[in-house]
Amino acid sequence: MPSLAALLPLVALATASQAFVTLPLNPVTGREGAYLKGLPDADRARVKLLKSRASSGPTTVPATNLAYVQYTTSVGVGSPATYYNLVVDTGSSNTFVGTGTKYVRTSTSVPTGQDVNVTYGSGYFSGVEYLDQVTLAPGFVIKDQSIGDALSWADFPGVDGIVGVGPADLTVGTLTPDVDATIPTVMDNALKQGLIEQEILGVSFAPATTYSDTNGALTYGGIDSSLYEGEITYTPLTTTYPAAYYWGINITDSTYGTTPVFTDSTAGIVDTGTTQILLADDYFDNYIAGIPGAYMDNTTGLLVVPSSSVAGIQPLNFTIGGTSFALDAAAQLIPEDQNIAWGGSAGVQYGVVGNLGSLSGEGLDFIVGQKFMERYYAIFDTLNSRVGFALTNHTFSTYSA
Template identity: 30%
Template structure:
């Protein structure tokens, strides 16, 4: 059933994107969460917990893909226990904002009739949308509640939702269909989970946004329903079936329904998705990795482009090869955890690059440097780590350097130089 639904959606895309455009709006971002302490040192506990959450998220995606399609995802290597699962004619622009040295960008979305505004973390590595519901009793304090009874368009689907996180806590709740407005573009009958329980990672002290809005494909949705952007496209609310991100120290934005030509310069370089039939993650091929003029990874690697992951995660062998060419870099498995590396703070390189679709994309020293190992240390934590996840994860350490576009219609991801 899910394969047919996704195929039907993709078949509609060319017709929907032919519509005439209307005014542009944005979703502005605020950058909120930090993995750096006030003294400039990395919050190791928070960072390692985040990595555990990412690994569990990927496992959930693999599990949902198998449930929705009846077959295993080709990158599912089974190294992480699967999480539990219960049974336009316009463009839009939403500004994202950021605080301190935060590593989470949040923006606004409105739900219900009348519309009620919430803040969410936009995550291209997952596909569900959830907010704290009126009956939420665990880890919801401080977050704005999605009052389903106050919305005349909220329809209870009489289905429960439950996903488990790395620390054993869960997000659980009831699935509703309701009106959702994102950057002024309105989706109707959208699946929204009204959580009755939040995991510890979503407690207000750990995650300021009210909820999470996934922007990957329907095949990895635990609700089994189309993600918000897919609904907008299917209902003909966008000029084009693309959206783009900028993740900046000053905030950034999510641009919906087209490319924000003011946010980048030069031509966009596009990488086609590695098709999983149906598509699942925003998965592309990275052809090689280099430090300076030296190619240190020569074999092409599958990689997902994931705004919900802070680090750039490669396989352990590649991580070791990359850091071996950086003067003074060393394993930090004993001080931080398996797969982490340190680099002398005065030796952060400016020539680490990844080749995608024939073009080398270079990381800035600022994004590669995650902060001091401890206050006053001459060693800094590298933003590249090694872990076996079945594919590389091009997280915010990579995405922050470029305007990044996600194209449903043509099943590709584009990168361009920031303006």
């Protein structure tokens, strides 16, 4: 057999003497009978696959209400992917794993040479940053997504980390030594890589009936019309700081029944990572003044509603984008069979509305948290700098202790 060195001059000569080489296609033999049967169906299946691979339309994935207090979704990292149960957080923007299931490095894991440290309201994580392949849904694979490998952390029980879908500016200052770097979020990279056509996140939550209830959904790249009812009300992002650092909006006014809670437009944030609905302390005082005998329980940090006042609970109303969004009694009260999970006592009626721990006028006077989004579909629209809300089939329900 001629050596490779001997063949190279011949190849070069052939290349120089003609622009291309024509090779004959020999007919396939050995097939008889109806061997083309089913080919039309196979062709249609191939078209469907090709479309799905090239699709940049909205993709909806399930989300789980874990322990009544937070929503998680399954996210794959690496190739082959290891799947992690990550908290869905619109109030932060770093994505990280390792607080439960450890980060498994594969051929797609590339160290960035950066350390990472993020502090949250009641916890933190620190570790090292990687670029890796991230799978949000079958066929929805983001390449070179920056993620953290948590080496130390506090207060992430039962979860493996966070998928951060807040504004990317929140990542500034989280890396070392490149403290001025901005880390693109999974939504940013999904748009850049053509996986979605619009940087929109649709969020569907619902009241949980069990400790771990997969009753929610996330839609990457758009909204899912099957998850809401009627029209969507949009409101622009606020320009008031510090709410403007987050998914911040203005609420024009609020009432409890007919009693004013606040009457001037005020700024706050919409945050999937906050469980309760929180009001500035003076607004909260106005709210509980309308509920006879209501008080804050220092042990749980929850509002206590006397049993004699439960039947008289009035709607808590917020005017957003010119539309009134009401929370009925069921939306304001914690079912008593969840009391133990909240650290409460049996037979006591607790509420989901709480106080911020600061007075109004500081630029972040409320948090529209998970308990609000369990009643209203939420849309986080980066391109148009707005947040939307719509009714669902569980906006209003009959309260049951």
